[in-house]
Amino acid sequence: MEKTVKEAIIxxxxxxxxxxxxxxxNTLKEKILFFKKSNKPDVLHILKDIDLVINKGETVALIGxxxxxxxxxxxxxxxxxxxxxGKIITNGKLTSLLELGAGFHPDFSxxxxxYFNASIFGLTRKEIDARVPEIIKFSELEEFxxxxxxxxxxxxxxxxxxxxxxxxxxxxxxxxxxxAVGDQHFQDRCYEKMxxxxxxxxxxxxxxxxxxxxxxxCDRAIWLYEGxxxxxxxxxxxxxxxxxxxx
Amino acid sequence: xxxxKDLYQYRELxxxxxxxxxxxxxxxxxxxxxxxxxxxxxxxxVYSVVFSKIMKIQIPNYTMFLFTALIPWTFFTQTVSQGAxxxxxxxxxxxxxxxxxxxxxxSIVTSNVITFLISCIIMLFFIFVTGLGxxxxxxxxxxxxxxxxxxxxxxxFILSSVTVYIRDLEHIxxxxxxxxxxxxxxxxxxxxxxxxxxxxxxxxxxxxxxNSYRDILFYxxxxxxKDLALIIIVAIVLFNIGLVIFRKLERNFAEEL
Numbered sequence: 001m002e003k004t005v006k007e008a009i010i011x012x013x014x015x016x017x018x019x020x021x022x023x024x025x026n027t028l029k030e031k032i033l034f035f036k037k038s039n040k041p042d043v044l045h046i047l048k049d050i051d052l053v054i055n056k057g058e059t060v061a062l063i064g065x066x067x068x069x070x071x072x073x074x075x076x077x078x079x080x081x082x083x084x085x086g087k088i089i090t091n092g093k094l095t096s097l098l099e100l101g102a103g104f105h106p107d108f109s110x111x112x113x114x115y116f117n118a119s120i121f122g123l124t125r126k127e128i129d130a131r132v133p134e135i136i137k138f139s140e141l142e143e144f145x146x147x148x149x150x151x152x153x154x155x156x157x158x159x160x161x162x163x164x165x166x167x168x169x170x171x172x173x174x175x176x177x178x179x180a181v182g183d184q185h186f187q188d189r190c191y192e193k194m195x196x197x198x199x200x201x202x203x204x205x206x207x208x209x210x211x212x213x214x215x216x217x218c219d220r221a222i223w224l225y226e227g228x229x230x231x232x233x234x235x236x237x238x239x240x241x242x243x244x245x246x247x
Numbered sequence: 248x249x250x251x252k253d254l255y256q257y258r259e260l261x262x263x264x265x266x267x268x269x270x271x272x273x274x275x276x277x278x279x280x281x282x283x284x285x286x287x288x289x290x291x292x293v294y295s296v297v298f299s300k301i302m303k304i305q306i307p308n309y310t311m312f313l314f315t316a317l318i319p320w321t322f323f324t325q326t327v328s329q330g331a332x333x334x335x336x337x338x339x340x341x342x343x344x345x346x347x348x349x350x351x352x353x354s355i356v357t358s359n360v361i362t363f364l365i366s367c368i369i370m371l372f373f374i375f376v377t378g379l380g381x382x383x384x385x386x387x388x389x390x391x392x393x394x395x396x397x398x399x400x401x402x403x404f405i406l407s408s409v410t411v412y413i414r415d416l417e418h419i420x421x422x423x424x425x426x427x428x429x430x431x432x433x434x435x436x437x438x439x440x441x442x443x444x445x446x447x448x449x450x451x452x453x454x455x456x457x458n459s460y461r462d463i464l465f466y467x468x469x470x471x472x473k474d475l476a477l478i479i480i481v482a483i484v485l486f487n488i489g490l491v492i493f494r495k496l497e498r499n500f501a502e503e504l
Contacts (some may be wrong), residue, residue, distance in 0.1 A: 102343030
């Protein structure tokens with residue numbers, strides 16, 4: 001049954017608002033005291049009527065200027081936050097790499113964090129055991145793997161996080177703009193690995209500002225502007241238009 | 248049903264979380280985990296001296312009478328006060344990765360079960376040393392424990408999710424727990440309570456649980472099965488209500504934290 005589903009991610013008329021509080025009542029006292037005062041927050045409409053279908057095996061780039069809603073859309077896909085209106089359906093196991101070191105415990109060693117991080121993605125001990133050598137090898141952190149991760153540089157952090165995320169066998173991989181932290185050598189290897197995942201039929205959604213990467217790696221680009229889809233199509237066409245305006 | 252499926256899939260996360268809770272609680276403290284057991288023992292000594300020597304309560308073997316109720320009570324308060332704050336405490340990770348959110352309160356309650364079981368071993372040691380001994384009724388212990396566990400899960404689901412929206416609930420809970428301590432037959436026995444107040448005491452879900460523990464361990468008699476059956480029903484109902492509330496509120500956790 002599940003094999004016949006063609007779509008990996010369906011985003012149906014999604015609206016997302018953020019409330020902007022200037023002075024938020026978090027305690028009971030404040031809630032009672034300010035009950036009558038108009039403490040109405042400003043509402044920011046981050047995403048407006050987003051309608052997308054991403055098929056299995058597609059590699060899609062989300063592009064757009066800061067504040068256009070790319071990261072919010074990615075967070076909605078991971079189910080960290082939920083839309084105010086509309087619906088998001090994902091088919092298959094999903095892994096996300098949204099922020100550097102999410103789910104890392106600074107006092108634990110790199111190795112312990114592999115276990116911790118992979119378990120957050122829903123892997124069992126046995127599954128993690130089998131993947132640890134591959135994860136360490138990909139991260140190139142062999143000498144540091146038993147040091148606490150608080151001693152790591154941000155590049156090392158990213159290498160470890162990325163190595164875990166791509167080795168958990170997810171069907172859908174969501175990656176926010178974090179690859180930029182790595183050096184050229186590691187970035188190349190990441191794209192290489194992602195290309196490998198792509199040929200094995202995984203779905204990848206990537207937020208990036210590097211148009212080269214979009215053109216080289218993604219089949220399709222979605223350009224978000226002020227919370228709406230401005231353009232959606234083959235990478236080359238979308239990036240050309242994008243660079244005309246924003247380049 | 249979805250809950251059990253999720254828990255099975257994320258069992259490794261649940262396990263590491265429980266371990267982290269047990270080890271992390273007294274991290275950096277000189278005596279470490281020992282505090283979990285020293286604390287209730289010190290309380291036991293204080294209450295025992297105050298109530299049997301100063302207040303002169305006429306209950307034979309008062310220390311053991313207190314012991315068999317105080318340990319389950321400590322399990323209750325520790326879990327409630329820790330559990331209520333659990334989602335807020337894990338805010339940074341909730342904002343960044345998805346995993347079934349129920350894992351957080353469940354690992355708090357479960358880690359406290361383990362601490363409680365170790366306390367029970369210490370208690371069992373005293374039960375034998377003081378010559379109190381055990382009876383076959385001890386076989387009912389798991390039944391009481393499971394009903395307390397389910398009850399605590401329900402309470403923790405509610406409190407942990409509501410605390411995200413109303414932060415000072417934490418302080419209200421501290422006061423309520425203090426009131427509940429004296430509203431549960433821990434330092435006194437049920438038959439010392441005036442008839443007019445008994446009804447109020449029985450509204451407290453911890454009353455039948457503490458009474459059952461005491462019947463099994465101290466009086467070595469059959470607990471009041473009607474009360475026990477009732478509390479099991481209450482626990483299951485509260486668990487389901489708690490889960491509904493938690494699921495409703497968890498949608499906005501990442502934005503509220």
